[in-house]
Amino acid sequence: MTAYPDRIFSAGGAGRSTLLVPVLGALGYAGCVVAYLPLLTLLLPLRIEQIAGEARFGVLATAMIAGAAMASVSGIVFGWLSDLSLERGGGRRAWIAAGLVATIVSYLGIAGARTPEMLVVAVMVFQVSLNIALAPLVALLAEESLDRQKGLLSGLLAGAQPLGAVMGPLLATWTTPALGLRLGVIAIVAIVCLAPLLALSARPAAQAVERRVVVSSRDMAIAWISRLMVQISGNVLFAYLLFFMEQVAAPAARSAVPAQVGGLIFMANLVPLPLALVFGRWSDRSGRRKPFLMAAVALDVVGLVVMACATDLTAAAIGFGLFSIGWTTFLTLQIGFVMQLLPNPRRRGRDLGLINLSNTVPVLIGPALAWWLATPRSFATLFFALAALSLLGGLAMLGVTGRK
Template structure:
């Protein structure tokens, strides 16, 4: 596998033409179109139709099991694409397979089958995601990676907003059509990417034994600063996902919406509000941390703000309250991600193995998605949605404390 610094000399870097950056935005947009449009709207609506009384527990179980598949398949697919020396076949195969899996998901009629097929969707999506994530270090020269990362990042709010707006149009009467359409967009993005962004076959290299790669992953977490950054990211994501994965049901059962507005309709308003506030805070937070030369205080402030924001829907379970919560949470999360990402790049254990170490950090993004649905469904079932916000606030505060022991970054 190439290192971050020598990618410019790698044969695959020859494929980095004018189409690469916009295609990276399109590819990442398609990812979040599925993750938010399906995971945030269509899947909860489908589970509610199949199990209206036990929907909270069922969504937690389905999401938790599927997140295990996501966590396992992402590094596995990355390893296999590394060994094959190609990215495009995995991008194309993952995108087309996702279309088939999503089409099938729209047809199943039991919670068991929903669980199995959603796991299949996660597996296919992570084949796509692992390969397209590796494209930047593979094909983009080091001096242009900041721009490339920004183009990737832009895809997240675009895909999230479009996915939620699109999916909401098919709830509750045309879920199968919604799955089919979102799957078709995913497949089209994969076809366009591989058609317009070509890659050359690399020269054969000796693959690193799997045992050595696993040992290297374990060694990474022995570095104290990186370990604390990992813990902080894990806690922030756990608190965030515990609440956000249940937003559909929170809007249905906890928030007093205006007359004539339902949960899908509310999501279509909240999605662009969240995207704008997150984007603005991401830009401002990154700029401010560079300007001040400080990362840890801004991360701590972001976590404290995110934690305090959890009180808003508890004290104001109204449409005004959830709008205010969405703005403040977007600001906190956007600033956190921008500054924490910068901090992580400064505490990587090995500059020559940046891709590997960032892969370890990705566990802190994916792991909470396994735990969050299970923790959240248990909390809601036992104590209700107010307790869920309280639990999320306490977990996120732990993320603020985790940056304190980091010594290598101010």
């Protein structure tokens, strides 16, 4: 087994702790989550309700599908372009900074949209802008963190969700400002989160000193399919959570549901953080990640079944909490697993862009499932179908043979 130094030296010769990349990388990733999570889970549905009224289901589905299509293509393109920049000595940080600026500019289009058509186009532009930053960022984390820290990195990435989720209830209860001012607050938080990583100088690829493991294309395909199936449930649930909670709430309490949903999203994302950190570090030490993935997906499935059977806000909230703990923990641990499966260190950005299709394709599939299986009066059939998909996706990881 290769011996690892306690400190890794940058190209300039100055030493720094190996923890800097996981910590600042997770903080930067949190900035990207802040940039999209409160917008897509609360602010966009609320704005669509204002503009589209009874047609909100169709408009939201159109916005999510069109945005996901743009994100799918741009994630691969900008990941690949950052690969080329790295080969030529330019690095990935310039792309991340450019994407941050483009995302902030795209908020102007969302805030200024006055029709459903304008809003859909603005969401498409936003998704491209976000992926200019996000695709190179994930590739940077894969190459600048040690394999023996991938579990820790995965656990820290789970902390991005609570930071993004806390913005939801704050902005939902802050009713006086216009949408543009709320998006301005999001932009400021994203800048603060990404600035330390952008200021950190690039380090040599850590994987060059680690033992390489031959990875088969079959393992990569299985991991991709697994992530796709589990992601579908989360994409549907977060997009339609507000509408579902309004359905199970008592009529007199429905006006308070948006703020309650924001608080629920925050708590459901905060609770998985310690579990993801413990599981991630434990998997680093044991060298086995599959048992922890199986435990996480079991919670995901139980939560969806509880939500399918829920008839009031309390039961729905409990189910959503269980689901979110399992879903978040599974996906954060699995991305560390996937980073170890990447076959070509010179094309991490491109390959992670392809992996990212398992995050964006569900947004194409999910709204179609919701349109087909959900009604304004019942989400039960939809949630049972999502539970089955999550279970199959989790079990698929047992088929990966290159890693434990």
